Amino acid sequence: MGKQMTEMLKGTLEGIVLAILSGRPAYGYEITAWLRDQGFSDIAEGTIYALLVRVERRGLVDVEKVPSEKGPPRKVYSLNARGREYLDEFWTTWSFLAERLEQLREGGKQS
Amino acid sequence: MGKQMTEMLKGTLEGIVLAILSGRPAYGYEITAWLRDQGFSDIAEGTIYALLVRVERRGLVDVEKVPSEKGPPRKVYSLNARGREYLDEFWTTWSFLAERLEQLREGGKQS
DNA sequence: CCTAGCTATTCGGTGTTGCTATGTACCGGT
DNA sequence: ACCGGTACATAGCAACACCGAATAGCTAGG
Numbered sequence: 477m478g479k480q481m482t483e484m485l486k487g488t489l490e491g492i493v494l495a496i497l498s499g500r501p502a503y504g505y506e507i508t509a510w511l512r513d514q515g516f517s518d519i520a521e522g523t524i525y526a527l528l529v530r531v532e533r534r535g536l537v538d539v540e541k542v543p544s545e546k547g548p549p550r551k552v553y554s555l556n557a558r559g560r561e562y563l564d565e566f567w568t569t570w571s572f573l574a575e576r577l578e579q580l581r582e583g584g585k586q587s
Numbered sequence: 588m589g590k591q592m593t594e595m596l597k598g599t600l601e602g603i604v605l606a607i608l609s610g611r612p613a614y615g616y617e618i619t620a621w622l623r624d625q626g627f628s629d630i631a632e633g634t635i636y637a638l639l640v641r642v643e644r645r646g647l648v649d650v651e652k653v654p655s656e657k658g659p660p661r662k663v664y665s666l667n668a669r670g671r672e673y674l675d676e677f678w679t680t681w682s683f684l685a686e687r688l689e690q691l692r693e694g695g696k697q698s
Numbered sequence: 699c700c701t702a703g704c705t706a707t708t709c710g711g712t713g714t715t716g717c718t719a720t721g722t723a724c725c726g727g728t
Numbered sequence: 729a730c731c732g733g734t735a736c737a738t739a740g741c742a743a744c745a746c747c748g749a750a751t752a753g754c755t756a757g758g
Contacts, residue, residue, distance in 0.1 A: 488684060
């Protein structure tokens with residue numbers, strides 16, 4: 477989409493990726509492809525890789541290098557305990573924000 | 588709240604402020620106070636003013652200087668036609684994102 | 699008077715984030 | 729040998745929210 481989406485993804489994209497990893501381990505290329513499939517058509521590959529490096533450095537995920545038949549080895553990420561904790565906080569923050577926004581949207585209708 | 592909220596506000600705070608202005612004209616100090624009241628306890632004053640300057644420069648709002656009995660004159664902002672259009676786009680973008688996140692949250696529960 | 703405190707706005711510097719563009723590398727098919 | 733798909737990495741950029749401080753008008757208490 478546009479610039480609005482770009483700005484809105486700041487702060488949520490991280491949560492999105494961690495949420496994906498909470499379901500199953502995955503690697504960067506896979507996550508990017510999946511996101512594009514879900515309609516995030518213009519998410520750059522580099523963005524996901526940088527994000528994964530970040531969450532790894534913060535100790536929210538564990539990494540395992542797995543050989544691939546079709547190219548260079550994959551770095552498979554999985555959410556660890558700290559990551560799950562962080563993801564919980566993310567959902568709390570998100571819920572708060574979503575509630576306020578829903579209220580605002582309702583309130584705006586009658587004008 | 589914390590750093591997560593700070594990052595999540597990028598892109599949404601603008602929509603929030605425009606949504607407020609879609610209901611009624613308002614000035615910076617007032618908006619900041621209202622937000623704090625709604626639970627956005629740590630939104631910096633400077634942030635709102637900078638945001639208002641930005642949306643004004645983009646022609647999304649009209650401004651009127653109104654004298655105050657209690658201090659320096661207020662800059663009262665109101666949403667114009669372009670702003671309303673932009674706000675519509677914002678809601679579209681927000682809805683898209685909120686839907687994906689809600690899906691992800693549902694999916695994550697069974698793990 | 700004058701200091702403190704509330705109202706109201708502005709601005710420079712900082713850190714985080716996503717995007718762009720590019721580069722590296724492994725593999726299979728032609 | 730070449731190309732396309734797979735897979736990861738990184739340097740430079742722009743946007744945004746935060747922090748801290750400054751400016752300015754008004755009122756009330758000492």
